[in-house]
Amino acid sequence: MRRLILLVAGLALVAAACSDAATGRSTTAPTPSTTASSVATETPAYPVTIDQGGRTVEIAAAPERIAALSATHVEMLFAIGAGDRVVAGDLYTNYPEAAADLPKIDSFDLNVEAVVELDPDLVILSFDPGGAVDALAAVGIPTLLFPGAASLADAYEQVRTLGRVTGNTEEARSTVADMQQNVLAAVDSAGGSAIGASVYHETDPISFYTPNSNSFIGELYAILGLVNIADAAADEFGSGFPQLSPEYIIDADPEFIFMAGFGEDPDSLAARPGWDTITAVREGRVFLLDTDLASRWSPRITELLWTIADAVRAAN
């Protein structure tokens, strides 16, 4: 039974991915999970109410001081023209250049008082290290929690929601349209050259937790037609990141390897015991990705997709 549910969920994700990639227009239907923001208003009327999985957040007026404690959402806010209202980022915030000098707050060991001290009228988090959302609500600061996107559609939806929240609805819409057109163009450029080739995406050179096609990063490979070696591994918790082992990876013999960095590069990968027998290593198809791009779901994700598409096309 659980298998069946997983299968259905998987198909739904693939379908969502296909529809987004295929239409490429700015008016694509949002995914069912985010009904609140499906009401597209041309002129945003405050208060704006955002439904966050049962928790309702009311934004009384256009926020002027946004503490965006997530590098991804800082990028999104700048992309939709609300960058001048961002007053703080997290420790990883480094893009765009204008954001690099923002005060940085550690969002993993979040000190709520330090956030309050910034006097924000909106706080954005990508994860709650434990009661931070409640604590901020208690002092009357509206707080939005946008967890890591599980699909491109999720990422689009977060951009649209930020558009409603900031009043920059139109900019958000065109940002999403750009992203979608870019995705489509990248898929086009790869043509069918990648279809069926096997791929391993390394995010964790220590324990080998690896994104499968049900994860955000895995979707990028899936829409290019690559076959993810992590798809055949059991994903007990449905996290989209099953754990592999070196032996499994060598045995699966991927034709492409993309590395998200974390202190490793193609040379160090090839030097691992036994890894030099993998086809991707033998044929020079191991590529180092930008760690920031590969760990965020910002509008720049299309740059990552282009890198992958270019690498795949060049190899054929």
Place this chain on the structure above:
Amino acid sequence: MAVAVVPTRLRPRHLGIAATVLGAAVVAGVALGPASLSPGEVVREFVDRLPFIAVNSGLDDRGSAVLWQLRVPRVVLGALVGGMLAMAGGAYQGVFRNPLADPYLLGVAAGAGLGATIVIALGLSSGLLLTAAAFAGAIVAVVATYGMGRAGGSVSSGTLILAGVAVASFFTAVQTFVQQQSSDTIREVFSWILGRLTTGGWSEVRLLAPVVIVSGGVLFAVRRHLDVLAVGEEEAATLGMRADRVRIVVVLAATLGTAAAVAVSGLIGFVGIVVPHSIRLMTGWSYRVVLPLSFLGGAAFLVTADVLARVVVSPAELPIGVITAFVGAPFFAVVLRSSRRAA
């Protein structure tokens, strides 16, 4: 120690059984894994490696790499780590005359952990440095434990364990602090704390094997002295033995071995207490029997635990420390109960 230690020779039968169990564990360790290598191919591949014999095993380069670069070194590493931890545990129990002494309870592992964490956090995780730092931390911890435990004259079981708990907590606190300060390496430290044999390749084996030979050899050489020591210090003195000198040699050797094992494989708990006690229950208390059999038994135990760790949720892997603690914690309770009855 409450139970009388009757010096006993190592019987060939016991040695044979221990060697057979270890052999079975090694075969399972080499044969099982996520990559499907057929047993026939694996056997032929081994035969091919024998001198003067050449057969075509049928394994391709990749299969051969999986076997020789991943599985075999991992089994060898598991055997060395398990054997060393068990033998060191047995020796600690003898020298401290405390059935619950093991690298964990004496703070040795926590000390080694702190040393290794500092090296990892500084981004200097080269093998030799890691071992050296782990050893330094371990020595400091064991000296602190012993010094604190003997305050007030004689060393009792209770005070020694309490001292160990205090030292371990302190070192763990410092280690957590260091680890929090360097979030880049936090994953590496965590994975190391849980214990792992996954790094693969022969480099860890090359690092650990010489230490195991030295410290295992020393412990093996003093097994008779430990038997005498178990009877009592006065008896040892009348036999012309310098009890404190023996004690220092044993503690140094056991700590060096533990530190090296911990440095390559992280914190793998309970091997040092489960194995020697099982051996004692089965064969008697003489260190002439307990030490060598603990080495073989510890090797077999850890190789088996590692097979479980990578087969249960294949291709994912459980941290090996989870398996050893899963078996070890209930066993520890049994030891506690029976040792209280005996006392």
